[in-house]
Amino acid sequence: MILYVDRQDLPDPEHPDPAVLRWCIRKAEIANGRYQRLDRYYRGEHDILRRSGGEGESRVAVNYARYVVDIALGYYLGTDVKYDPNPQSWGATPSQGLLGRRALDITPLLACYDRQHIGQVDREIGKAMGVMGDCLELCYASCEADPRPRSARIDPRNGILLCDATVEHNKLLALVWERRERPSGEQYYAVTCYTDRTERDYISGDLETAAFRPIGPAREHYFGAVPVIAYENNAERQGDFEQIMSLIDAYDDLMSSRLTDKRRFVDALLVFFGMTLAPGEEEKLLRERFIDGAPLDARAEYIQKTFDEAGVQVLADSLVREMHKMTLTVDMSDEQFSGNASGQALKLKLLTMEQLVQGKMRQMERGLRERFELYSHWLAVKGEMAPVSAAEVDVVFTRNLPINESETVDMVTRLRGMVDDQTLLGQLWFIRDPAEALRNLRRQEQLQGTAGDACDHNRTGRAYGNGPDGEEKVR
Numbered sequence: 001m002i003l004y005v006d007r008q009d010l011p012d013p014e015h016p017d018p019a020v021l022r023w024c025i026r027k028a029e030i031a032n033g034r035y036q037r038l039d040r041y042y043r044g045e046h047d048i049l050r051r052s053g054g055e056g057e058s059r060v061a062v063n064y065a066r067y068v069v070d071i072a073l074g075y076y077l078g079t080d081v082k083y084d085p086n087p088q089s090w091g092a093t094p095s096q097g098l099l100g101r102r103a104l105d106i107t108p109l110l111a112c113y114d115r116q117h118i119g120q121v122d123r124e125i126g127k128a129m130g131v132m133g134d135c136l137e138l139c140y141a142s143c144e145a146d147p148r149p150r151s152a153r154i155d156p157r158n159g160i161l162l163c164d165a166t167v168e169h170n171k172l173l174a175l176v177w178e179r180r181e182r183p184s185g186e187q188y189y190a191v192t193c194y195t196d197r198t199e200r201d202y203i204s205g206d207l208e209t210a211a212f213r214p215i216g217p218a219r220e221h222y223f224g225a226v227p228v229i230a231y232e233n234n235a236e237r238q239g240d241f242e243q244i245m246s247l248i249d250a251y252d253d254l255m256s257s258r259l260t261d262k263r264r265f266v267d268a269l270l271v272f273f274g275m276t277l278a279p280g281e282e283e284k285l286l287r288e289r290f291i292d293g294a295p296l297d298a299r300a301e302y303i304q305k306t307f308d309e310a311g312v313q314v315l316a317d318s319l320v321r322e323m324h325k326m327t328l329t330v331d332m333s334d335e336q337f338s339g340n341a342s343g344q345a346l347k348l349k350l351l352t353m354e355q356l357v358q359g360k361m362r363q364m365e366r367g368l369r370e371r372f373e374l375y376s377h378w379l380a381v382k383g384e385m386a387p388v389s390a391a392e393v394d395v396v397f398t399r400n401l402p403i404n405e406s407e408t409v410d411m412v413t414r415l416r417g418m419v420d421d422q423t424l425l426g427q428l429w430f431i432r433d434p435a436e437a438l439r440n441l442r443r444q445e446q447l448q449g450t451a452g453d454a455c456d457h458n459r460t461g462r463a464y465g466n467g468p469d470g471e472e473k474v475r
Contacts, residue, residue, distance in 0.1 A: 058259040065241040069130035076357040078400025080119035133237040139227040174228035224377035274298035328356040
């Protein structure tokens with residue numbers, strides 16, 4: 001979660017007042033009630049399953065919360081994010097591309113991303129954003145013999161980013177905390193504080209006393225800023241399904257009542273008119289399904305509850321439509337979604353989903369650029385790469401949709417000469433690093449040019465030879 005304080009309340013982030021730490025954790029514990037409920041709904045543990053029902057009542061939970069989050073997550077993060085150097089940001093012309101005055105080398109940074117499968121970290125962050133409305137990321141140095149910068153998703157229930165109360169919301173301090181229990185049963189709070197220079201561990205046995213005891217000395221982290229990044233799902237910090245939780249509860253109630261009525265519909269009453277059963281005939285009827293000696297004017301009927309299946313289905317479909325409309329997601333199971341519609345018609349049907357993920361991508365791009373700056377600073381301090389600003393790199397999201405491969409290749413071929421090669425290579429679905437692909441292409445062209453010159457020279461030597469008298473003659 002994100003909290004705001006006046007700078008005068010935290011004059012020295014390197015030595016925070018224990019009262020400030022206690023205030024932060026108490027705020028987090030209050031907010032955790034909302035986070036817990038959102039996470040519970042995503043996991044399918046809806047309120048209806050906690051109710052005590054009567055005999056024969058069914059209780060089911062239809063997990064539309066998970067559907068809404070996962071379909072949006074797969075749409076914009078199903079394919080790993082790409083990072084392309086932008087030549088125009090450092091003065092190169094579009095025709096120069098990577099051959100400009102100062103080619104950017106972000107290979108060491110991308111190697112750190114690949115080594116830890118950064119795409120999976122991005123998806124974990126995107127999932128937490130969709131479920132709880134916000135998420136934190138911690139950048140840290142690995143414990144290997146040769147440390148590398150790494151990233152980890154921090155659950156908003158266990159992370160606090162403390163910013164100042166100005167309009168810029170500058171970072172002051174970050175806390176990663178957890179309530180732990182020793183084997184003896186004693187409970188305590190473990191807190192790690194991160195500033196723009198150091199990190200330090202604290203423990204406290206009781207928040208009432210506000211006594212946070214430091215554990216060990218402060219450690220430098222070399223990221224150049226507070227190494228905790230905040231990601232917000234939207235300006236309100238609401239989860240993807242938070243506004244339709246009442247609709248989800250209504251749908252669960254409807255489906256549960258529907259199943260209960262179905263069960264009770266089977267348990268019908270058998271009524272006899274004009275006759276009575278003698279003692280012991282009930283068991284015989286149940287066993288043999290036959291009655292002998294009934295009067296001619298007697299009859300037997302089942303009394304069943306009237307069940308309006310069509311009306312219930314209309315109400316269920318209406319709730320489903322409202323949930324998709326309020327969350328800006330599409331119903332992939334709708335028979336009218338695709339059908340024989342053209343590609344342009346499908347794009348129009350995906351317009352609401354596109355608006356949803358555009359906002360998500362803008363929010364996430366801000367955090368990814370901040371991560372890039374932290375990694376770049378760490379690697380520059382270690383002397384492994386020159387400093388590169390995040391403004392010099394394009395963050396490229398690829399929507400995870402079925403593509404017409406032949407159409408894409410034809411488009412790239414037709415735009416050759418009108419659009420720079422790196423941009424065109426970025427449109428091809430099988431190329432992960434357009435900059436590297438462009439370098440390989442230039443290298444291949446140079447090798448082919450050298451081989452072509454050698455072939456021309458050999459052909460010329462074979463065509464012209466020297467005669468016995470030293471004069472050239474044509475063979």
